[in-house]
Amino acid sequence: MKQQILADTAAAKTPEQVEQVRIKYLGRKGLVTNFAKNADFGKFSPEEKKNFGQELNALKIFAAEKIQEAAERAAAADSVQTNKHRQADLSVPATGNYKRSGSAHPIAHIQAELETIFEGMGFCVLDSPECETEYGNFESVNIPADHPARDMQDTFWLQNEMVLRTHTSANQVRALKRFGAPFRGIFPGRCFRYESIDPSHENTFFQCEGLMVDKGISVANLIGVMKTLLGEIFKREVKVRLRPGFFPFVEPGFELDLNCLFCGGKGCATCGDGWMELIPCGLVHPNVLHNAGIDPNEYSGFAFGVGLTRLAMMNFGIRDIRYFNSGDVRVLEQFRPLV
Ligand code: PHE
Numbered sequence: 657m658k659q660q661i662l663a664d665t666a667a668a669k670t671p672e673q674v675e676q677v678r679i680k681y682l683g684r685k686g687l688v689t690n691f692a693k694n695a696d697f698g699k700f701s702p703e704e705k706k707n708f709g710q711e712l713n714a715l716k717i718f719a720a721e722k723i724q725e726a727a728e729r730a731a732a733a734d735s736v737q738t739n740k741h742r743q744a745d746l747s748v749p750a751t752g753n754y755k756r757s758g759s760a761h762p763i764a765h766i767q768a769e770l771e772t773i774f775e776g777m778g779f780c781v782l783d784s785p786e787c788e789t790e791y792g793n794f795e796s797v798n799i800p801a802d803h804p805a806r807d808m809q810d811t812f813w814l815q816n817e818m819v820l821r822t823h824t825s826a827n828q829v830r831a832l833k834r835f836g837a838p839f840r841g842i843f844p845g846r847c848f849r850y851e852s853i854d855p856s857h858e859n860t861f862f863q864c865e866g867l868m869v870d871k872g873i874s875v876a877n878l879i880g881v882m883k884t885l886l887g888e889i890f891k892r893e894v895k896v897r898l899r900p901g902f903f904p905f906v907e908p909g910f911e912l913d914l915n916c917l918f919c920g921g922k923g924c925a926t927c928g929d930g931w932m933e934l935i936p937c938g939l940v941h942p943n944v945l946h947n948a949g950i951d952p953n954e955y956s957g958f959a960f961g962v963g964l965t966r967l968a969m970m971n972f973g974i975r976d977i978r979y980f981n982s983g984d985v986r987v988l989e990q991f992r993p994l995v
Pocket residue numbers: 822823824825903906909936937938959960961
């Protein structure tokens with residue numbers, strides 16, 4: 657009987673087959689249940705009855721155990737089988753710990769917006785190295801070693817005599833050498849200066865350089881592009897003014913001020929006199945064109961350097977520059993992912 661039970665339970669693969677085996681042995685008319693009746697129990701001696709009873713109990717337990725094991729095997733196989741056919745529905749919203757998704761850094765948002773605006777005006781977008789040669793960062797843009805302008809951009813020097821770039825202007829000559837004139841491009845990226853850090857100063861910040869070189873480019877083109885840019889960013893018509901500003905790589909050089917968006921130019925706590933200093937810019941210095949192998953008598957151009965970090969602070973109302981590099985998730989998770 658035990659052999660038979662082992663064979664039958666091994667052969668039973670589905671829950672239904674196991675149930676048939678259970679009925680066959682342990683059911684109301686089952687072979688084990690009725691074993692005593694079938695064995696002519698009445699004719700046994702008392703000694704035989706005692707042994708038989710013990711054996712029969714052991715057999716019942718044996719049968720029940722084997723059937724239970726077979727039932728568990730069949731149930732496990734059954735759920736594997738069912739899951740194989742069950743397709744995961746990826747559109748079901750995640751629950752539990754999976755709710756948090758990433759977001760894009762505020763700088764990435766501003767940069768993406770600028771790239772779209774400038775691409776719309778036919779500018780290309782160039783990536784560029786964060787380490788520069790001394791020539792790239794300074795000399796190529798008309799800042800010789802003994803020039804006082806170097807003091808304005810005190811910075812980090814590497815042991816191999818390269819420098820963490822102090823401005824994205826370092827790419828003006830690189831881009832013009834590579835693509836020649838006419839040229840329209842922007843170079844957004846991380847810049848570094850030796851600063852002591854406070855709510856409005858960081859040693860690591862972002863700029864976006866812009867450069868346009870063609871025949872007959874004048875200050876009028878510069879103002880037109882700047883007004884388009886600011887109008888698109890702040891979603892309204894803006895007023896700007898130019899003040900003289902000095903940068904060795906532009907001539908004439910300007911500080912472009914934006915008519916204050918908060919007070920409309922009357923003067924307030926944010927702007928002071930109604931204007932906000934926003935974008936340093938100017939016409940490309942003939943020496944820079946010359947360094948790039950472009951004839952300044954044939955071509956002219958404008959360049960500007962947008963402070964991306966500054967723009968992000970204005971745009972998102974971020975009052976402390978230190979949040980940008982803090983990596984603080986409570987700050988970062990307030991922004992959307994980039995789409
Ligand atoms: N590179 C300058 C700075 O970082 C900004 C600038 C760019 C000025 C282009 C004029 C033209 O201060």
